[in-house]
Amino acid sequence: MYYKFMPDFFCYCLWRVNEDGSIDNINTKTLNISPSLQHDIKDWEDWYDGIFNQHYPxxxxxxxxxxxxxFWETGDKLLERLIDETGMNIKKS
Known part of the structure; x- marks a missing residue:
């Protein structure tokens, strides 16, 4: 099992890839991380959702x-903070 950090429209940016190949979308608010990191990740997810063109995706x-x-530089910094705070094996996508 490992984790991936990548944005997707109207999803959380953290994904768990399980041994059987199944994938779970993880809300970072369920992790034991600082409120400031939770807030910054949510802002980053919202930023990505904000570019969605509903008329022509x-x-x-x-x-x-x-x-x-x-945007991508901000994501790199968030990923570093997330790894620092959790020690999780997270891959950037």
Whole structure:
């Protein structure tokens, strides 16, 4: 079993990949992590959900290359904090 950290529309960004290949979406609020990290992860998930184009989902994009770069850099920092606070085996996707 291992964990993946990746955004997906209207899902939590943490996924558990089980030995049998099944996947569970994990709410980070169920983890023993700091409230500030919980808040920052929720904001990051909401940011990703905010780019969703409900009229034409394939057109869901960031407003600029710069915004996309900042989004992924923020995710990298969140992942580092999550690993530091939990010691979990988490892979970035």
């Amino acid at each position: 394939p057109a869901s994009n960031f407003s600029s290359i710069k915004e996309e770069k900042v």
